[in-house]
Amino acid sequence: MSRPLLTAATASYAVNCALGTAVATRRLDTSGSRWVHHAVYVATGVLTAAAGAQLAWRRDRALRRLLPVALPLAAIPALPARTRGHVLLALAAAPAYVAALATPVEG
Secondary structure, rough: OOHHHHHHHHHHHHHHHHHHHHHHHOOOOHHHHHHHHHHHHHHHHHHHHHHHHHHHHHHHHHHHHHEEEEEHHHHHHHHHOHHHHHHHHHHOOHHHHHHHOOOOOOO
């Protein structure tokens, strides 16, 4: 049994972090298209929710490890983008994505 939605959610999260980092360090200017970061954030949320639903449906152990991403993903819009808190909260989800991906696939 594979976990394509979990892989896609994790990849989307990584892309969003990379995009945010590139903008914060001024390696990339998205001033004309700030919506891109928001669109990737929404995609990350949708993919993560879909992955969670799929894991729950399959009764996959990876779900328990993925659940902690819910809090940072839900809270991140409440913090101003160019703050240390925004960055730290965004990064707080990383260990859960990694742990979920690292959970052995059963069957």
